[in-house]
Amino acid sequence: MHNPIHIKDFSLSFPHKVCFENFSTQIAFGDRIWIIGRNGSGKSSLLRMIVEKFTDISVACVPQIVSDFDPLSGSERFNKALSQALSKNPSMLLLDEPTNHLDRHNRQSMMRMLDGYLGTLIIATHDKELLRRCVDILWHIDDGKITIFRGNYDDYLSETRLKHQSISNQIESLEREKKAAHQRLMKEQEHVKKSVASGKKKVSTGKWMKMVGDLKGMKAEKSQGRALSAIDEKQQKLSEQLSGIRLPEIILPKFHLSHRDMGDKTIVSIIDGTIGYADKIILQNINLSVGSRERVAIVGNNGSGKTTLVKAILGDKNIIKSGDWNAPNLCDVGYLDQHYGNLYLEKSAVEIISETNPKWNHVEIRRHLNDFLFRKNEEVKVPAKNLSGGERVRLSLAKIAASPPKLLILDEVTNNIDLETRDHLVEILHEYPGAMIVISHDDDFLNKIQPDKFMQL
Numbered sequence: 039m040h041n042p043i044h045i046k047d048f049s050l051s052f053p054h055k056v057c058f059e060n061f062s063t064q065i066a067f068g069d070r071i072w073i074i075g076r077n078g079s080g081k082s083s084l085l086r087m088i089v090e091k092f093t094d095i096s097v098a099c100v101p102q103i104v105s106d107f108d109p110l111s112g113s114e115r116f117n118k119a120l121s122q123a124l125s126k127n128p129s130m131l132l133l134d135e136p137t138n139h140l141d142r143h144n145r146q147s148m149m150r151m152l153d154g155y156l157g158t159l160i161i162a163t164h165d166k167e168l169l170r171r172c173v174d175i176l177w178h179i180d181d182g183k184i185t186i187f188r189g190n191y192d193d194y195l196s197e198t199r200l201k202h203q204s205i206s207n208q209i210e211s212l213e214r215e216k217k218a219a220h221q222r223l224m225k226e227q228e229h230v231k232k233s234v235a236s237g238k239k240k241v242s243t244g245k246w247m248k249m250v251g252d253l254k255g256m257k258a259e260k261s262q263g264r265a266l267s268a269i270d271e272k273q274q275k276l277s278e279q280l281s282g283i284r285l286p287e288i289i290l291p292k293f294h295l296s297h298r299d300m301g302d303k304t305i306v307s308i309i310d311g312t313i314g315y316a317d318k319i320i321l322q323n324i325n326l327s328v329g330s331r332e333r334v335a336i337v338g339n340n341g342s343g344k345t346t347l348v349k350a351i352l353g354d355k356n357i358i359k360s361g362d363w364n365a366p367n368l369c370d371v372g373y374l375d376q377h378y379g380n381l382y383l384e385k386s387a388v389e390i391i392s393e394t395n396p397k398w399n400h401v402e403i404r405r406h407l408n409d410f411l412f413r414k415n416e417e418v419k420v421p422a423k424n425l426s427g428g429e430r431v432r433l434s435l436a437k438i439a440a441s442p443p444k445l446l447i448l449d450e451v452t453n454n455i456d457l458e459t460r461d462h463l464v465e466i467l468h469e470y471p472g473a474m475i476v477i478s479h480d481d482d483f484l485n486k487i488q489p490d491k492f493m494q495l
């Protein structure tokens with residue numbers, strides 16, 4: 039048990055962006071809170087802030103599992119961290135992207151564990167299936183603030199959609215009104231000009247009419263002037279109203295992955311392969327061929343040896359293999375490993391890309407990074423270790439794209455990325471014409487990219 043927790047004025051800002059400001063709320067014992075938001079919005083940081091602030095209650099946190107040099111597989115690391123966390127019997131449990139790396143079986147048992155846990159639970163995730171379990175409290179970090187919603191995820195989505203629709207309708211109708219007011223103003227001005235001109239003409243035709251003409255003209259000018267300023271005022275009001283409402287800006291990634299055209303040939307071939315470590319065999323009877331335009335999905339439970347197989351294809355020295363193996367050189371493979379090991383964490387995005395493609399000048403590098411949503415100086419110059427989980431995926435992909443590979447190997451590429459990046463990536467991979475090996479537990483992703491072959495381990 040813990041007493042109600044008061045979060046007061048939590049803020050997180052960087053020189054180039056505000057993640058959230060003055061976030062205040064209360065957490066009661068047993069609350070289940072789900073944190074959502076795009077990559078880099080500040081979810082992991084918020085969890086860290088909670089751990090650091092409330093040291094007087096027993097909090098356990100299972101952090102987002104991204105790059106370090108632990109030899110354990112992603113799921114093994116997560117399960118180890120989770121059982122360590124639970125062994126403290128915490129009254130509050132924080133989980134950051136807990137379903138990354140988990141196969142169907144491990145997912146189910148984690149969900150059961152969540153159902154059985156009675157303490158306070160805070161989970162940051164992009165996983166739609168997991169989010170469907172959210173029935174009570176959502177914190178959405180977006181557009182520099184945190185919105186709290188009480189209800190389930192689907193209701194939140196439809197409510198947000200409705201809200202956005204009504205805002206954009208409002209903007210549209212205000213813009214129409216403003217345009218109409220502008221046209222009325224122009225017409226009115228035209229009218230004023232004409233009637234002043236015609237008044238002058240009338241007056242000049244006869245002296246006796248001068249007085250009458252003057253009076254009439256003055257009256258008309260006065261009322262027209264009033265009409266003009268009324269329309270003008272209305273127009274200004276509309277402009278003000280318009281500047282007061284806006285939809286949160288959604289900047290979508292627009293990157294490409296190019297491939298090196300190899301003609302029609304076999305890129306990878308393994309005949310009667312066996313792989314293992316000094317003390318144990320991991321897989322045997324491996325037979326696989328990947329053509330230059332073929333996409334192969336490797337599927338299998340946690341611990342079945344998917345990543346080991348990929349490492350063997352890449353010629354990892356720690357893996358002992360026998361049989362007949364043919365594969366491109368490491369430098370010709372675009373490899374996104376589960377822990378983004380292709381990134382030197384001390385280097386910045388600009389440094390990483392310029393080393394990958396030394397032919398590019400600074401402008402070309404920035405343009406390339408821009409497509410991957412690294413847009414500001416502060417984003418491209420910080421060391422990669424400061425980037426969020428999803429930002430590291432984007433940077434890994436940017437690195438691969440900076441030097442077109444003969445073979446693309448993606449290990450659990452949908453982990454950590456937000457829904458917008460995921461949609462874009464699916465589109466890109468669907469069109470990708472070259473050789474590709476994907477490892478994934480994500481059925482929805484596999485259905486969408488339509489592999490030619492499945493290899494079940």
Ligand SMILES: Nc1ncnc2c1ncn2[C@@H]1O[C@H](COP(=O)(O)OP(=O)(O)OP(=O)(O)O)[C@@H](O)[C@H]1O
Binds near residue numbers: 057079420424425
């Ligand atoms: N020293 C730093 N300089 C600049 N930006 C930084 C620094 N440290 C962290 N950031 C930025 O803070 C932001 C928030 O990071 P955080 O890890 O909390 O995001 P997140 O919401 O968990 O993202 P993801 O969904 O990718 O896990 C990111 O954009 C990250 O790049």
Ligand SMILES: [Mg+2]
Binds near residue numbers: 082428
């Ligand atoms: Mg995170």
